Structures are given as C-alpha cells and as structure tokens.
Amino acid sequence: MDHGTVAILHGAVPPDASADEQDTLVQVGTIAQALKRMGWRSTAVPITLDLAAMSRRLKQIDPVFVFNLVESVGGVGQHVHLAPNVLEALGIPFTGCGAVALMQTSNKPLAKRRMVENGIATPAWIEADGYAAGAPRGKFIVKSAWEDASIGLDGSAVVDGIAAARRRMAEMTARYGGSWFAESFIDGREFAVALIEDPDRPREPLPLPVAEMSFVDFPADKPRILDYASKWDKESFAYLNTPHVLDLPESDRPLIDQMIELSQRCWRLFDLRGYARVDLRVDRAGRPYVLEVNPNPCLSPDAGFAAMLERAGLGFEEGVERIIAACLGSTTASARRRTG
Ligand SMILES: Nc1ncnc2c1ncn2[C@@H]1O[C@H](COP(=O)(O)OP(=O)(O)OP(=O)(O)O)[C@@H](O)[C@H]1O
Ligand SMILES: [Mg+2]
Numbered sequence: 001m002d003h004g005t006v007a008i009l010h011g012a013v014p015p016d017a018s019a020d021e022q023d024t025l026v027q028v029g030t031i032a033q034a035l036k037r038m039g040w041r042s043t044a045v046p047i048t049l050d051l052a053a054m055s056r057r058l059k060q061i062d063p064v065f066v067f068n069l070v071e072s073v074g075g076v077g078q079h080v081h082l083a084p085n086v087l088e089a090l091g092i093p094f095t096g097c098g099a100v101a102l103m104q105t106s107n108k109p110l111a112k113r114r115m116v117e118n119g120i121a122t123p124a125w126i127e128a129d130g131y132a133a134g135a136p137r138g139k140f141i142v143k144s145a146w147e148d149a150s151i152g153l154d155g156s157a158v159v160d161g162i163a164a165a166r167r168r169m170a171e172m173t174a175r176y177g178g179s180w181f182a183e184s185f186i187d188g189r190e191f192a193v194a195l196i197e198d199p200d201r202p203r204e205p206l207p208l209p210v211a212e213m214s215f216v217d218f219p220a221d222k223p224r225i226l227d228y229a230s231k232w233d234k235e236s237f238a239y240l241n242t243p244h245v246l247d248l249p250e251s252d253r254p255l256i257d258q259m260i261e262l263s264q265r266c267w268r269l270f271d272l273r274g275y276a277r278v279d280l281r282v283d284r285a286g287r288p289y290v291l292e293v294n295p296n297p298c299l300s301p302d303a304g305f306a307a308m309l310e311r312a313g314l315g316f317e318e319g320v321e322r323i324i325a326a327c328l329g330s331t332t333a334s335a336r337r338r339t340g
Contacts, residue, residue, distance in 0.1 A: 005040070009067065012047060012048050027300050034317050038320070049073055054083065068083065069299070096295060112125060114269060134184070136182070139159070144172070150230070152228070157227070194275070244304050275322075
C-alpha cells in the first residue's frame with residue numbers, strides 16, 4: 001500500500017533549544033510512524049524564516065499534502081501562521097487550521113476581543129497600552145500575547161492589583177521582549193475541551209472526552225496554574241502534581257455541556273479545521289471562561305489530545321486519519337469504515 005508522499009512541516013529546532021521546542025521533534029517522529037502504518041511515505045521538512053527555501057523544498061517533494069506541525073519559527077510563536085499562509089498561496093493542502101485562524105487565535109488579546117464581540121465569556125483583561133476590557137480587578141495573571149507553552153509563566157506571574165500587573169507587564173517585556181497582557185485570575189477548576197472535525201459533517205467539530213487539570217497537594221501559597229515547569233520540567237513538583245482527569249463525575253454534566261458548547265462556538269468563530277483544544281477555567285460561581293483557543297494542539301504521545309482520543313475509543317491513529325481526511329476534503333476509506 002503506497003498512498004504517496006507527505007511532507008511533515010515543522011519549525012527547525014536547534015540542538016540547544018528549550019524543552020518546549022524540542023517537543024516538536026517528538027511530534028514529528030510520532031506522526032511519521034503513524035503515517036507509515038497508514039501507507040504514506042513521509043519526509044520531515046524543518047523550516048526557518050527563509051520561506052522561499054521552504055517553497056522550493058516543497059515543490060521538489062511535491063507532496064499529496066503537508067502535515068503541519070509548525071508551532072513557531074526561529075523559536076517565535078508569532079510566526080506560526082507564516083507557513084500556512086505560503087501553503088495556501090501555493091495551493092498545497094495541509095492539515096489543521098488555516099493561516100487566518102492561526103493568526104487570530106495565536107494573538108491572545110485579539111482572540112479575546114473577538115470572543116467578547118461574539119458573546120463568548122473570557123476573563124477581563126488589560127493590555128500594556130492601557131486598553132482594558134471588562135472590569136479587571138483583584139488578582140491578575142500576566143501572560144505573553146503571542147507565545148504559548150506557558151512561556152514566562154511561573155509563581156510570580158500571578159499578582160495582586162492593577163499596579164502590580166502593570167509592573168509585571170513592563171518587567172516581562174524588558175526581559176523577554178514581545179507583548180504581554182494581564183488577565184483577571186480565575187481562581188477555580190481548569191478544563192480542556194478537545195475538538196476534532198466530524199468525518200460525516202465537514203467543518204463541524206466533535207468533542208472528545210473533556211479533561212480536568214487537577215492540582216494535587218499544592219501548598220496554599222503556590223498558584224494553581226499550569227506553569228512552564230508543569231509542562232516541561234518532568235522532575236518538578238508542578239509536573240508530577242498536575243495530572244489530567246478524564247473520568248469526571250456525572251454531576252459535572254451540565255458544566256461539561258456548557259464548556260463544549262462554548263468551545264464549539266469558538267471553533268465556528270475562528271473557522272477552525274481538523275483539530276483544536278480550548279482551555280477554560282470555572283469561577284467560584286460555576287461560570288466557565290475561555291482562557292484560550294489552541295488550533296493544531298500538541299500531538300505528542302504524552303499530551304492530553306492523545307489521551308482524549310484513546311478515552312473516546314478512537315485511538316491515536318484514527319484521530320490522525322480524521323485530521324488527514326479533513327485536510328483532503330474527503331473521508332478516507334478507513335475513517336468511513338470505522339464510523340459506519
Ligand atoms: N485568567 C487565568 N486565570 C487562572 N489561570 C490562568 C489564567 N490564564 C492562564 N492561566 C493558567 O496558566 C496556564 C497557561 O495559560 P494559557 O493556557 O492561557 O497559555 P499557554 O501558555 O498558551 O498554554 P498552552 O501551552 O496550553 O498553549 C493555564 O493552563 C492556567 O493554568
Ligand atoms: Mg493553554
């Protein structure tokens with residue numbers, strides 16, 4: 001069985017890159033193996049800001065489609081939409097979300113403005129230039145506008161009051177560059193809703209089992225957040241004490257349904273394709289807020305998306321097949337077979 005060649009596109013990773021960047025290579029290996037089992041040949045194509053070189057390489061390979069695993073280019077998350085932009089112009093099909101969706105969701109304040117305009121609850125926030133949305137007060141968390149993977153998030157990212165939030169924004173801009181904003185800290189439960197495109201209804205999302213991020217034995221003075229260590233430092237307290245829970249009690253059903261509905265609205269608002277994950281927090285009054293929308297979420301075997309596919313009874317490979325089917329605009333034979 002030989003379906004043809006797939007180019008697996010990813011940001012080039014220098015040997016001394018940080019753990020979050022190195023993770024891209026794990027995803028490349030995992031997807032290459034899955035493609036092989038499905039009868040595809042694949043070639044990994046690392047990219048830099050030299051997009052002309054990328055185009056030349058792709059023309060040489062002439063792939064049936066591109067599996068897009070680009071999360072950053074040159075270590076900069078703000079460039080995430082560049083490769084899809086070029087692919088769209090070249091007319092090469094690629095997996096996951098389009099360039100505009102990637103750009104709009106990757107800029108968190110921009111995404112939040114669009115959510116607010118469309119009645120989707122997201123925590124109030126202030127931006128570095130003073131723009132404020134909602135009535136933010138109390139505790140804040142200061143986050144990067146463009147970067148994900150909890151870059152710049154540690155215990156000191158959570159601060160009390162607007163003055164401290166402004167100080168932290170200025171400090172982080174001076175230290176890391178880029179743009180930072182402060183969001184009202186939602187002190188409550190955290191969930192992730194993963195969505196995958198429905199093989200029977202193109203462009204429509206189906207939810208996978210919802211996961212709760214649990215914070216086990218956190219000391220009272222340690223903010224309950226998924227900080228950088230919790231994602232990338234495998235020996236840290238935060239990594240070991242933040243397991244996700246997929247078996248949620250029946251009493252959570254109304255909340256889960258509400259969060260799925262919010263996430264599906266985000267999918268439609270941002271015109272997402274293939275697969276996505278929406279991160280939410282629930283306040284003490286039980287109201288869910290969208291923290292962020294992640295198009296093309298991490299496909300590492302140890303990431304939440306893979307666990308949710310297993311829990312849904314689909315398995316990783318069926319998930320990958322659905323992502324490919326969404327990109328090729330048709331249901332592959334096996335996706336059709338398995339969904340009856
Ligand atoms: N407003 C908030 N209130 C409470 N906690 C928050 C808030 N915003 C972020 N957090 C915490 O920080 C974590 C990372 O934030 P967020 O998901 O916005 O950024 P990210 O770095 O893009 O994440 P990802 O790696 O999922 O792309 C969240 O999972 C949550 O634990
Ligand atoms: Mg997140």
